[in-house]
Amino acid sequence: MTITVAVDAMGGDVGLKVTVPASIRFLQDTPHVHLILVGDEVAIQEELVRLRAPQERIRVQAASEVVGMDEAPQSALKNKKDSSMRVAINLVKEGQAQAAVSAGNTGALMATARFVLKTIPGIDRPAIAKLMPNMKGLSCVLDLGANVDSSPEQLLQFGIMGAELVSCVLGKTNPTVGLLNIGSEDIKGNETAKQAAELFKESELNFHGNVEGNDIYKGTVDVIVTDGFTGNVALKASEGLAKMIATFLREEFTRSWWTRLCALAAMPVLNRFRERADTRRYNGASLLGLRGIVVKSHGGADVTGFRFALAQAYEEASSNVIGNIADRVADQLQNLKRPESSSTE
Amino acid sequence: MTITVAVDAMGGDVGLKVTVPASIRFLQDTPHVHLILVGDEVAIQEELVRLRAPQERIRVQAASEVVGMDEAPQSALKNKKDSSMRVAINLVKEGQAQAAVSAGNTGALMATARFVLKTIPGIDRPAIAKLMPNMKGLSCVLDLGANVDSSPEQLLQFGIMGAELVSCVLGKTNPTVGLLNIGSEDIKGNETAKQAAELFKESELNFHGNVEGNDIYKGTVDVIVTDGFTGNVALKASEGLAKMIATFLREEFTRSWWTRLCALAAMPVLNRFRERADTRRYNGASLLGLRGIVVKSHGGADVTGFRFALAQAYEEASSNVIGNIADRVADQLQNLKRPESSSTE
Structure with a gap:
């Protein structure tokens, strides 16, 4: 199955300069994925040209607005119907993409995703x-x-x-x-x-x-x-x-020339430790419970971090998380006996 | 002013083998403090002799029971009236000590301290x-x-x-x-x-x-x-x-002989880091809101950690935390205007 991920290219503290290079790297690493970069068409195209992006498996979808990082969720929902965030989620709703990723404002992303995609039957709230x-x-x-x-x-x-x-x-x-x-x-x-x-x-x-x-x-x-x-x-x-x-x-390790020397000696080990403890590897939170995959990247994520958020979305789409949740919720919630009053005492 | 700290010598995962040496070291570091070690008199005396403790500024108070680390607070309160924890708190109540320290069961310590010492007027709960x-x-x-x-x-x-x-x-x-x-x-x-x-x-x-x-x-x-x-x-x-x-x-740093060598080179720096990040230095939580000072040490604290909990109790007693809280609560709660209904909407 081909997986297409819609990317809110404008979201996050940095925006394009992070999302576009991360998207290109992710595309290069992941053979069958397709990406739709959503946002300011001219600016995205410029960035794609500048980075010599491949022409295949990537396209740009125009969106004229951007949700501010501090914008109130309800205001974004009401007033920014052509935001990069919303258009990316619309692509999931319409089936053009199997997942959306945004580093934008969490509250607005949640409100928009809930409004556009709705929750899975049996799930009250994502x-x-x-x-x-x-x-x-x-x-x-x-x-x-x-x-x-x-x-x-x-x-x-x-x-x-x-x-x-x-x-x-x-x-x-x-x-x-x-x-x-x-x-x-x-x-x-x-x-x-x-x-x-x-x-x-x-x-x-x-x-x-x-x-x-x-x-x-x-x-x-x-x-x-x-x-x-x-x-x-x-x-x-x-x-x-x-x-x-x-x-x-x-x-x-940077206290004096002597400690810097120690750091130099320990560098290979410190680098391995740093890699292992690198929080960027765990970037990408899932908005679970919606009828579509939406992954939130940390707003301050860099290229490496945002690429991991894209990978998380891809993994969820390939393994059909939504379908499995829907089945399980239908099963388990139907079978679930509510606790008798005696058992809660 | 002379400060006397009552020590629940039996509390904690280890008990005597931690509390007694920590008490002796604390006594040696802190010129004017007096300590009362509460618990199994014979065992504490043996430990004091074994460690060649000074004879001055330290005495033992017998208590025949020990509160278990997993014991239910209410059970400890009802059934262990001669526990080392309770007797230590009683000493604060009676004015023989200005603070009590225990590494015992948190729930039992809180329940006992609240029962024996009561809360400061104006404080609902510690x-x-x-x-x-x-x-x-x-x-x-x-x-x-x-x-x-x-x-x-x-x-x-x-x-x-x-x-x-x-x-x-x-x-x-x-x-x-x-x-x-x-x-x-x-x-x-x-x-x-x-x-x-x-x-x-x-x-x-x-x-x-x-x-x-x-x-x-x-x-x-x-x-x-x-x-x-x-x-x-x-x-x-x-x-x-x-x-x-x-x-x-x-x-x-212990992955191979090579990384161990790196660790050796970086040892002075790693030691400084370890010292700085050493959680034992921050051991000692205060049960605030009672009419007496009670400090809870981490149950698994070692000698160094428990000594810091003793120091915390001493600092609180010397700076009259309880008196200051009582005054401030009386002032502030009297002056406090309750919010008008309009302001909470």
């Missing part, structure tokens, strides 16, 4: 999911900020979606699912978390039980489910800490 | 607060898990307590306070966070506004306020990530 590195490999964490409050039923839907993402993209059968909480015991946590645990137990998911913040990086489970408020704070705190540690390490 | 490192220095983050749900009013109380802790222990006047949220705009976040922001604005705190997860490590503000669920997840996710990065770094 969630933002990300494959994050841990000691053993990768795990899917969701929701990372699409929803500030989530009901136990919504958390269960997140669990189902995350499990399908892991099954499809990482090829794991029957992945384990954990519910993020402040203690591994059943009695811990707030009411929503407790009720959600009951629902998870009765579902067909491979439910591991409650997990704690450190389990994200321990690799205790394949899927970690939480509400968007907690998930967003955990993700951003992690980003902040990683940056601080990198800064400390750099500061120590 | 919070767990920690001084955490950031790019610029230290900031106080609370609540880290004492409460799973917090009302806007309780979040404000946390803000007041955190600001006093920073003022007293770090000597900062009028510290800045931020409310942890998923976006810096006022409109973001759940209802509690929005209402809390209104209360903070009307308070006498130096309110910076909303902050995000990465601001914890950026050092954007001196005090970061959040509910215990979110705070606990953020703290534990950070601990997990720090461990993962350290593991990656170690793995890369």
